[in-house]
Amino acid sequence: MSKIATPDISHLTAQDYESIYEPAEDSFLMLDALENELPLIMAMKPSLCVEVGPGSGVLITGLATALGPACSYIAADVNMKACMATVATAQKNACSVETFCSDLLSGCGRQLDGKVDVLIFNPPYVVTPPEEVAAGDLQHTWAGGRKGRQVLDRLMPEVPRLLTPQGRFYLLIERENDPEEINAIFRSMELFGKKILERKTGPEHLAIWVYTKLDRAL
Numbered sequence: 001m002s003k004i005a006t007p008d009i010s011h012l013t014a015q016d017y018e019s020i021y022e023p024a025e026d027s028f029l030m031l032d033a034l035e036n037e038l039p040l041i042m043a044m045k046p047s048l049c050v051e052v053g054p055g056s057g058v059l060i061t062g063l064a065t066a067l068g069p070a071c072s073y074i075a076a077d078v079n080m081k082a083c084m085a086t087v088a089t090a091q092k093n094a095c096s097v098e099t100f101c102s103d104l105l106s107g108c109g110r111q112l113d114g115k116v117d118v119l120i121f122n123p124p125y126v127v128t129p130p131e132e133v134a135a136g137d138l139q140h141t142w143a144g145g146r147k148g149r150q151v152l153d154r155l156m157p158e159v160p161r162l163l164t165p166q167g168r169f170y171l172l173i174e175r176e177n178d179p180e181e182i183n184a185i186f187r188s189m190e191l192f193g194k195k196i197l198e199r200k201t202g203p204e205h206l207a208i209w210v211y212t213k214l215d216r217a218l
């Protein structure tokens with residue numbers, strides 16, 4: 001069975017984690033989901049994988065080590081230190097990820113339209129007062145505002161135009177984010193979703209969902 005080796009992030013220090021997200025249960029749930037999906041992803045022969053909010057770079061690097069250099073890898077984080085950490089993590093694991101410091105994918109303009117085969121987002125998902133969203137590097141990692149969705153809600157309308165016809169969007173959703181409403185919004189954009197993995201960790205109920213343009217591809 002195809003595997004995703006957990007990337008080596010030993011170059012990142014406690015000081016780095018004062019300003020970037022230290023991989024945690026949510027990150028590892030996404031890595032496990034991507035590993036389960038690897039046969040499907042490989043069968044697509046993807047040309048481009050993109051991550052929004054890579055933090056340490058652990059997810060996009062994991063995918064890059066598994067899929068190899070035939071595919072390109074791009075990641076965009078609003079936190080410049082996360083972009084630098086992602087480049088360093090990719091290098092440490094002998095692969096290459098291009099990063100943009102930008103709000104969502106705005107830094108890429110329309111260049112990614114219709115080109116993304118795999119899109120990944122582990123968003124800041126914790127329900128907080130709206131003013132905590134984007135209040136600083138660390139708040140960027142977890143503060144999600146209303147329903148924990150303020151950042152995700154801005155990415156959602158972009159997803160259909162980013163994905164290739166076979167493209168797959170992997171999204172981490174916490175139960176308080178209202179998965180049913182998220183699904184209804186995606187369905188209104190003709191994106192179909194399926195929960196592929198879930199785990200309860202302490203008070204959080206985390207799940208990974210995949211969205212595609214073809215419901216038969218789920």
Ligand SMILES: C[S@@+](CC[C@H](N)C(=O)[O-])C[C@H]1O[C@@H](n2cnc3c(N)ncnc32)[C@H](O)[C@@H]1O
Binds near residue numbers: 030052059124137
């Ligand atoms: C929960 S952390 C996930 C980090 C990493 N992907 C992981 O799974 O370990 C959320 C990430 O999203 C980034 N982020 C938050 N708001 C963003 C925005 N508007 N545009 C781009 N990245 C953003 C944060 O800086 C942080 O790196």
